[in-house]
Amino acid sequence: MHREANISCYVRWGAALILLPLAACNTDHSNAFSSIVPQSQPAVVTTNTQDMSFINAAGPSGQFEIQTSQIALQKARSSAVRAYAQQMIDDHTKTTQQLTQLAASKGATLSQGLDPTQDRLLAAVLTAGPGSFDHTYLNGQVTGHTTTVTTFNDEVNSGQDADIKAFAQQNLPTVQQHLADARRLAGRR
Numbered sequence: 001m002h003r004e005a006n007i008s009c010y011v012r013w014g015a016a017l018i019l020l021p022l023a024a025c026n027t028d029h030s031n032a033f034s035s036i037v038p039q040s041q042p043a044v045v046t047t048n049t050q051d052m053s054f055i056n057a058a059g060p061s062g063q064f065e066i067q068t069s070q071i072a073l074q075k076a077r078s079s080a081v082r083a084y085a086q087q088m089i090d091d092h093t094k095t096t097q098q099l100t101q102l103a104a105s106k107g108a109t110l111s112q113g114l115d116p117t118q119d120r121l122l123a124a125v126l127t128a129g130p131g132s133f134d135h136t137y138l139n140g141q142v143t144g145h146t147t148t149v150t151t152f153n154d155e156v157n158s159g160q161d162a163d164i165k166a167f168a169q170q171n172l173p174t175v176q177q178h179l180a181d182a183r184r185l186a187g188r189r
Contacts, residue, residue, distance in 0.1 A: 051164045054155040055103050058168075059110030061148045062096035064118040065089075065178075068125045068140055075133045084185055088141070088178065095171055102167055118144065138186035145179035 065088045072085035096110070103110055114122060121140040128136035152175055155168035 048160045050155065050158045051106075051161040052108065054151060054159060054164060054168060055099070055106070055108050056111050057115075057151045058099055058148070058155075059096065059103070060112075060114050060118060061144065061151065062092040062099065063112070064114055064122065064144055065092040065141070066096070068122055068137060068144075071125050072133075072137045075128070075130070076137065077130065078134050078185075080185060081134045081137065084141075084181060085137070087181075091174060091178070095174075099167065102163060106161065106164070117147070135186070138182055141182035142179065142186055142188060145175060145182055148175050149179055 069085035069088035069092075073082055073089070076082045076085060100110055121143060124136050125133075125140055149172070152168045152172040155165060156172060159165035159168060
């Protein structure tokens with residue numbers, strides 16, 4: 001087994017030593033591997049830290065909105081809150097699908113886990129009683145969308161990847177409207 005691992009290591013190093021001079025002959029310095037990567041295959045796209053931070057935050061944010069809003073459809077007393085919850089499900093399902101495709105095109109996948117704040121807010125929504133549910137849900141929506149607006153603004157202002165930045169710019173007004181609607185329904189300005 002140890003001998004096979006050594007052979008595998010030698011093969012990888014040998015391949016690297018063969019490909020390195022080919023990359024050095026490349027005159028297109030914008031992509032050092034364009035001379036050794038066949039043109040029919042898509043190259044792996046690298047994004048900067050801001051772009052990856054955006055993808056890693058926006059994915060779970062959408063999942064949080066969908067999960068809490070599905071609960072709200074069942075538990076909310078107010079028809080206005082249920083209508084808001086349905087809008088959150090519709091909008092966030094659409095944007096999560098778009099973001100999933102965008103992330104895949106960049107060689108990334110969306111995180112499926114919620115962050116600690118989202119976990120806490122989801123737990124509060126799950127355990128809220130009938131008398132406090134609408135208030136708890138809407139406060140979670142205000143908190144979640146406030147964070148999401150900041151995340152989208154950061155990408156619009158600091159993102160480097162044109163596609164990811166365009167996604168944030170296109171969807172920021174919707175997220176801002178969600179926040180305004182949640183504040184209005186919660187009686188907050």
